[in-house]
Amino acid sequence: MAELAPSRIEVRDLTLMYGHDTVLDALSLPVPAGKVTVLAGPNGCGKSTLLRAIRRLHQGQRGQILLDGVDIGALGAKDLARQIGLLAQSPSAPPDMSVEELVRLGRYPHQAMLQPWSEKDGAAVNRAMVGTGVDTLKHRRIGSLSGGQLQRAWIAMVLAQETDIICLDEPVNHLDMAHQLDCLDLVAKLNREAGRTIVLVLHDLNLAARYADQLVFVHEGRVRALGRPEELMTPELLAEVFEVDAAIMTDPVHGRPICIPRGRAKAKSVREIA
C-alpha cells in the first residue's frame, strides 16, 4: 500500500556528524504522500535528528532532501514552513502565553513583515483550535493547562500553519494512555480526512504499529527496514534493532501486529558489551 503512493519527501544519502560522531549515515528514506510514516528506533538512533533534518534545521547536514522533487535547499525558510510543519520534541513557550497567542504563532510563515492579521489567518487559527478542541481554552494561559490540553494546543499551533506535511517528534511523551490515544487519533483523523502527509517519531512500538501506514526502523543512523507494520514486526528485526527478545501477535481489535517483549535479546547485547 505505502509503496504505491508517490513520495512527497525523498531523503537521499543524508549524512550528519556531531563532531566525530556520525548521527545520520548516508540515510535514504521515501515519505509517501497522504500516508502516516512512523519512525521508530532505540534511543540515540538518529530518528529525532532525521525529523529535524527534514526541516533543514541542522548545520552541516549533507545529502539531499527533495520535496516534490525539488531540493529543499532551494526553498526559503518561510516557503518551507508553509509546506512542512514541525512539532518539536518537548516544545516550550512562556507559561503566561495564552492558548490563542500560541496558536497564532503558526501563522508566522504566512505573513509578510507588518502585514496586518487577515480574516484568513483568523479562520485558520480558529479551525485549528476547534479541530483540536482547545477553542474553549483559548484565553487560558498555557501554564495552567493539563499535559493533554497543552499537547493539543501545540498541535493546534502546527495545524494553524496549514501545511500538507506535518512532522511530530514524540508527540505523546509524558501523556497518559487516554491522552496518547486522543492525540494519535487526532493525527490519524488529519491524515484520513484532510489527506495530510504525517511523519511521526514514536517510542512505543505497539502504538507505532497501530498508527503507521509505513513503519521505519532507524538504527545507528541508517534506515534498517521500512514497510508495512506486519512486515517489520518480526522477532528477528526487533532483536536486531531494539535488542529485545519479543513475541509478535496480532492485535484482535485493530488487526495490527503487537509485540510482547520477553526480555533483552541476549546474544546481541553480549556482543555489544564485548
Add this chain to the structure above:
Amino acid sequence: MASTMALPNRRSRLGASKATLYAGLIGLLALSMLMSLTLGYKIYSLGQVFGALFAHDGSETAVVITGLRLPRALIAPLTGAALGMAGVMVQTLSRNRIASPDTLGLNGGASLAVVVGSVVFGVQSLTGLSLAAAFGAFITSIVVFGVAASAGGLSPLKIVLVGVTFASLSHALVEVILTSNEAQLQQLLFWLSGAFVDRPIGLFYNGLPVVLAGAVLGIGLSRALDALQADDSTAAGLGVPLAAVRGLAFLAVALLTGAAVSMAGPVAFVGLVVPHAARRLVGLRHIHQLPAAALFGAVYTTLADVAARFVIYPVEAPVGAITAVVGAVVLLVLLARRAA
C-alpha cells in the same frame, strides 16, 4: 461557521479595550509630564508653566521652567520608553523574565565607558560623556552577543551568563578606576546612579531619533519576536531566521539602551520592571508589548523622577536610586513567586 463568525466580534472587542488602554496610558503620560514641569523644589502653577513655555519672558521662573524643568520632563519619559522597549526585547531574546539591559551588562559597559572617558581621556562635557556612554553600550552588546554566539550557538542562558559576567567585570573596573581617582568620584557618582537633573535639552534631540530607530526596528521584528518566545526548534520550524532576527533585535536593544544611558546614565531596573507591566496590560504579542512598554516606561520613569525631588526634600535623590529600590522589590517578588 458559528466560530468563524464570532472572530471579528472578539477581535474588535479586544481592539477597543486596547485602544482605551493606550489612550489611558497617553493621558497618564501627559499628566506625569505636567507634574514634572510643575512640581519640585519650587512648585509652579500650570499658568506659570504655560506662560514660560509659550511666551518666554526672560523671568527667573521662565528660565527655570524652560532650562531645567522642560529638559527633564522630556528626557525622563524618552529614557523610560527606550529602557522599557529594550527590556521587552532582552527578556524575549534571553527567554528570561528577570533579564534586562542591566543583566546583559549594557548599563555596566556604558558606565565603564563614561569613567574611562572621564578619567583616562579627560572628557569633561556632558555631551562627550553621553557619547561615551552610548558607545559603551554598543560595544558591550557586540561583545556580549559575540562571545555568547561563539562556540556552539547562541543559547539564552549563555547570553545572560556572559552579560552578568561582563557587568561584574565593568563594575569592578569602574571601582578600581574611581578608587584611585578620588577627585573624580563625586563628580561621576551622580551620573553613575542615573539622573535627569541638569541635562541639556540637546541630549533629548540627540536621543530621540536613536530611540525612534530602535522602536521601528523592534516593531518590524515583532512577529519574529513573538515566535522566538517559543523554543528554537519551534521558531526555526516556523521559518524564523534565528541568527538574523537575534542580531537585528540586539541592534535595536543597543540603540535603545545606548540612547537611554547617554541621556540619563544607568537608570537601574527600568528595563526589568516595565515589561512585566506591559505584558499584564496587553499580553505577549510584541506588536502590543513594545508600545505598551514604551508608554508605561515613560510614565514610570517620569513619576520616579518627580518622586526623586521629594524623598529627601529639599535635596534631590538620584532617580536611579528610586528605580533601583522599586526594581529590587519587584525582582524579589518575582523570584519568590517563581520559587513558590
